[in-house]
Amino acid sequence: MYVAVKGGERAIESAHAWLAEERRGDTSVAELSIAQIREQLSLAVNRVMAEGSLYDPDLAALAIKQARGDLIEAIFLIRAYRTTLPRFGASNPVDTGAMACDRRISATFKDLPGGQVLGPTFDYTHRLLDFTLAANGEVPEAPTRSAAPADVPHVTEFLNQEGLIEEAPLDDTTPPDLTREPLEMPAERALRLQALTRADEGFTLGMAYSTQRGYGRNHAFVGELRIGAVPVEMEIPELGFAVEIGEVTLTECETVNQFKGSKTEPPQFTRGYGLVFGQTERKAISMALVDRALRWEELGEDNEGAPAQDAEFVLYHADNIQATGFLEHIKLPHYVDFQSELELVRKLRREAGADQMQEAAE
Amino acid sequence: MSLLAKAPEGRISALLDTAQARPGFTWLRAPEIGSTMVRGRAGATGAPFNLGEVTxxxxxxxxxxxxxxxxxxxxxxxxxxxxxxxxxxxxxxxAADALRASVLDPLMQELTAAKAARAAKAAATKVEFFTLARGED
Known part of the structure; x- marks a missing residue:
């Protein structure tokens, strides 16, 4: 049987008009500007840029406004917009060693060159609601100190000098790009890192937490966490040389993990890596833990069957736009599908009923 | 070009228009919006991977x-x-010398000042550890 599928236009139009009205809310309350969202909800903006996989704070702020603060919906809008942009090329790999650090901490070394710089962090706050924010108070200016420009070397470099940690040797292979080729297994590390950096924060956090609780334990220390701006440099084909085309803020996390050694490698520390657009600390640490868990095979570790060790499971379920697209589609009309299920169940019941009646008769 | 790419919105125009009248020109490629794929390196120094795009x-x-x-x-x-x-x-x-003085140098100064202001705030959050003397000797 065929069921009518036309006739929703008027209802849809009215629904969208009402959506616009609800988005605006009470008109006696001042409307939010894009600049206000960009400046004052910057961590939401950062999350939308990271998972939307497009660095543009104004667009992310617009998406958040349009999505009424639903960040996954906002990420969806950014991903959709991203597909409309012509790709001019790829940047040279960013040099995070040259980062202008707002924050740089190490949980493994107390005294390290460059020092422990806390930056604008929620750490050490008491997590008590601050009612002065509700009262529109002016913020006192943050203290400053003269800063001698100094190198801030990566922590792993110190361990490298003693050979205590695995090296990440320089390599210039062109990485695979999951926005151009579908993600296929087995996925090499470059592809896994691309998938993880745009993965859902909640999913990545859950996976990382599972490794800490014992499902594929890899005992991570945060060797280093740094947040700051790095220049983006790109080869310009017309010029034949590279120029800086801008600057992005990134969060980088390097974990230092235990490693007992294998047949070919002496005992040494191993590494997990997280690098994410914006100030996105929770995500970057999670990414580093999951990256490390997924490296079990190349490090010759046992497969414990832990979810975080299963690249196919992690990478195919980490993208919130894929996930929400498939999940939410089941609320859309499935009248015809369901009609056939209904027919089937009725038929089975008729047959079962007929059998029962027959048995009763015998 | 690197300096110009990092100038705040509207700033180049403002500096250029105070410096001189704009000459006529012909487009070889009219302004076009697109993206560049930003790359990082695994472990900061290893093999490159795609991090995400920038407009x-x-x-x-x-x-x-x-x-x-x-x-x-x-x-x-x-x-x-x-x-x-x-x-x-x-x-x-x-016009190069004049423009360097009226556009590029001020831009450079502004960017350096903005960077220094941020670095100074970061420096104020640098931890200074001190160890308490313990009573054994």
Whole structure:
């Protein structure tokens, strides 16, 4: 049987008009500007840029406004917009060693060159609601100190000098790009890192937490966490040389993990890596833990069957736009599908009923 | 070009227009918005991977005297790209010295000052550990 599928236009139009009205809310309350969202909800903006996989704070702020603060919906809008942009090329790999650090901490070394710089962090706050924010108070200016420009070397470099940690040797292979080729297994590390950096924060956090609780334990220390701006440099084909085309803020996390050694490698520390657009600390640490868990095979570790060790499971379920697209589609009309299920169940019941009646008769 | 790419919105135009009247030009490539894939390296120093894209505006133009100016700047900023390409072209003419003093140097100073202000705030959050003497000796 065929069921009518036309006739929703008027209802849809009215629904969208009402959506616009609800988005605006009470008109006696001042409307939010894009600049206000960009400046004052910057961590939401950062999350939308990271998972939307497009660095543009104004667009992310617009998406958040349009999505009424639903960040996954906002990420969806950014991903959709991203597909409309012509790709001019790829940047040279960013040099995070040259980062202008707002924050740089190490949980493994107390005294390290460059020092422990806390930056604008929620750490050490008491997590008590601050009612002065509700009262529109002016913020006192943050203290400053003269800063001698100094190198801030990566922590792993110190361990490298003693050979205590695995090296990440320089390599210039062109990485695979999951926005151009579908993600296929087995996925090499470059592809896994691309998938993880745009993965859902909640999913990545859950996976990382599972490794800490014992499902594929890899005992991570945060060797280093740094947040700051790095220049983006790109080869310009017309010029034949590279120029800086801008600057992005990134969060980088390097974990230092235990490693007992294998047949070919002496005992040494191993590494997990997280690098994410914006100030996105929770995500970057999670990414580093999951990256490390997924490296079990190349490090010759046992497969414990832990979810975080299963690249196919992690990478195919980490993208919130894929996930929400498939999940939410089941609320859309499935009248015809369901009609056939209904027919089937009725038929089975008729047959079962007929059998029962027959048995009763015998 | 690197400096021009990092100038705040509208700043190049403001500096250029105070410095001199804009010359006529012909577009070689009208301003166009697109993206660049930003790459990182695994473990900061290892194999590259794709981190995500950044919006970029580019354009190219030529002055009546033949100099070609290019711009590739972050963001969706067509008028900034135009101003940046103009400055790039003019820097190849006799106006170069004057423009360096009136556009590039002030831009450099502003960017350096902004960076220093941020670095000073970061420096104020640097931890100074001290160890308490323990009573054994």
């Amino acid at each position: 970029v505006t580019r354009c190219a133009l030529t002055l009546p005297s033949g100099e070609v100016g290019h711009a590739y700047i972050q963001g969706r900023r067509k008028s900034d790209a135009e101003a940046a390409a103009l400055v790039d072209a003019l820097m190849q003419t006799d």
